[in-house]
Amino acid sequence: MRGDFSGGEDLVSRSVLGPTKKHRRRGGRLVVILALVFLLGVGYSLLGLEEEGMALAIWPSTPVAESSKKQTQEPSDSATTCDEMNVLVDRSHSLSSEYVPRDLVSLQDYGVPTLGGGVLRREAAEHLGRLVEDAAEGGEELVVASAYRSYEEQQLSHEKLRSAFGAVAGTMSATPGHSQHQLGTAVDFTHAAAGYQLWEPFARTSAYRWLEDHAWEYGFVLAYPRGKKEQTGYQWEPWHYRYVGVEDAKRLEESDLSLQAFLERVGTMPHC
Numbered sequence: 001m002r003g004d005f006s007g008g009e010d011l012v013s014r015s016v017l018g019p020t021k022k023h024r025r026r027g028g029r030l031v032v033i034l035a036l037v038f039l040l041g042v043g044y045s046l047l048g049l050e051e052e053g054m055a056l057a058i059w060p061s062t063p064v065a066e067s068s069k070k071q072t073q074e075p076s077d078s079a080t081t082c083d084e085m086n087v088l089v090d091r092s093h094s095l096s097s098e099y100v101p102r103d104l105v106s107l108q109d110y111g112v113p114t115l116g117g118g119v120l121r122r123e124a125a126e127h128l129g130r131l132v133e134d135a136a137e138g139g140e141e142l143v144v145a146s147a148y149r150s151y152e153e154q155q156l157s158h159e160k161l162r163s164a165f166g167a168v169a170g171t172m173s174a175t176p177g178h179s180q181h182q183l184g185t186a187v188d189f190t191h192a193a194a195g196y197q198l199w200e201p202f203a204r205t206s207a208y209r210w211l212e213d214h215a216w217e218y219g220f221v222l223a224y225p226r227g228k229k230e231q232t233g234y235q236w237e238p239w240h241y242r243y244v245g246v247e248d249a250k251r252l253e254e255s256d257l258s259l260q261a262f263l264e265r266v267g268t269m270p271h272c
């Protein structure tokens with residue numbers, strides 16, 4: 001045993017001078033040992049017992065790893081995921097022109113002040129009703145200027161902006177299918193102090209500061225923050241909030257992530 005143990009270091013230093021008969025025999029033994037180690041490694045890999053990092057080091061792109069990755073990223077064709085509260089809709093992820101949420105309710109029924117009516121998905125409307133009520137108790141007026149928009153309505157509003165502003169309309173309004181408003185969970189806020197407009201002066205009002213502090217408690221988050229245009233594809237929209245559920249809104253509040261980055265990591269891909 002002792003001879004075998006010390007032989008390792010010898011083999012390395014003497015092999016430079018050329019292998020002796022004894023060393024060839026030891027070299028052969030080493031090959032057998034290495035082969036056994038290799039086979040054990042593959043065995044572990046096939047049994048799925050290895051850690052992720054180790055599997056990468058031993059076997060950079062195993063067919064097994066690739067096929068399981070594929071399975072988690074591509075649900076079956078019949079799966080519809082657009083009703084999920086954490087579905088990712090942005091410039092590269094779109095909803096189909098057919099998608100209409102099935103549980104749209106009138107915001108007026110939930111005591112939400114609007115400019116000319118509006119509908120949202122039931123869960124979002126319930127939470128929004130509580131949000132505007134509590135804001136009002138704190139002395140802040142919040143009025144919804146825009147809520148759910150169908151694919152066709154988005155098409156019309158986008159074309160309108162495009163004819164008025166040209167190519168820059170692309171950063172002001174989503175192309176049809178790419179709007180969070182089609183989800184039935186996004187709203188645009190305004191109020192008297194902002195002249196009932198959707199523009200940046202809204203961000204200088206106390207109602208906006210109230211939203212900054214409290215919107216997440218009701219499951220709403222600012223979707224297009226200031227200075228994140230490169231990431232979200234849209235300029236700052238201090239008035240545009242999206243409901244994602246209280247749990248995810250809290251997770252977002254506690255993280256440094258924007259909604260975009262958060263949904264890229266843990267969101268659901270739209271299939272509808």
Ligand SMILES: [Zn+2]
Nearest residue numbers: 186187188240
């Ligand atoms: Zn909006």
